[in-house]
Amino acid sequence: MWFLYLLSWLSLLLQVAFVTLGIAAGLYYLAELIEEYTVITSRIIKYMIWFSTGVLVGLYLFENFPALMIGVGLFTNLVYFGLLQTFPYILLTSPNFILSCVLVVCNHYLAFQHFAEEYYPFAEVLAYFTLCLWVTPFSFFVSLSAGENVLPSTIQHGDDVVSNYFTKGKRSKRSGILVIFTFIKEAILPSRQKIY
Template identity: 40%
Template sequence: MWILPLVGYLGSIVGFCFLTLAIASGLYYLSELVEEHTVIAKRLLTKLIYSIIGLQLILWLVDGFPFGLTLMGVVSHVIYLGNMRRFPFVRLTDPLFIVSCVLVLVNHYFWFQHFSEAQQRSYSRLSSMYDQPDVPSFTEIASYFGLCVWLIPFALFVSLSASDNVLPTIGTEQPSRNDGKNKRQGMVKVIVDNVLSAIGEVTRLAGWKKPEDRF
């Protein structure tokens, strides 16, 4: 068969493009919701951080998760909590924000290393092919990563704003005028708008789109 594999590759590419657009649209909508309900979003994120810290401590006490990695996860979420002091305003050069971004990668690496080594040790102890390895399933590992490693950084990325033009609230450094022109925008909206603008500029330079046409 020659044509069917090509159809499979084409379908995979189209499906990936639609999935990417769906995720971008969902993040854009969530960012708008946070802009409209900032107080509720801050309260929800704060409670969510405390809940995940409690969950990590329970996993350490009951399921015997490693103390060092658990402590690193708890400290990371305490640092994530520090980003809430000026929520939803954030400066990309803020040391606390930079440390939070680094901790996301560090947590992912060490927890991935932990589960990989646990699986290797469990499979090496099997005496026969009929023995069942005592390791977490893929669903359990994915759920832990989704809730305890990625959820809060992902929620902060969607919720935080990248513009300096914020309304005067507690914790802001420079209140600005609400004249209808300067408006706080979420980081996701800024990124999506910049990507669309870049694509529109490329298509205009390539002659595929007239300057007066909207992308």
């Protein structure tokens, strides 16, 4: 009896490992697609924000959700539109990005408070969290590394493309989610190097 119990825990660990690797591979592929198609990604994120706004308005009109929770959610979507103005370039120190992070925490607090006071089936709670709280910030998170590999399209005051390339191009390194996934991929499956 103990042997089968031990095997069940071993199989559970293997299943968690495979699911984690599958999610990591999917996120890596998604980040690559976002880097390749930044204009389409921007349009998709814009439609997701509009859809989330429509869901929030529908929850207020048809389900009598609290006005404060809906108002903070709508303001958060407005801040997301501000982030979308400079997409794929997202500065982690910009006030818009910091405000969006603070608003995500506030939205979660208000949602937990509301769902603790009133009973809803788990599927409905998960639907609210997925469509109104998680999809848009997650898409911005996955696309953080997209701005690093986009060719310059405008010249800022005092910069030209050639001097920008020689001064910033050599010292700027890839960072973001793709670097993390590349590191994990190399740690798990190291590539073969040629020996001369």
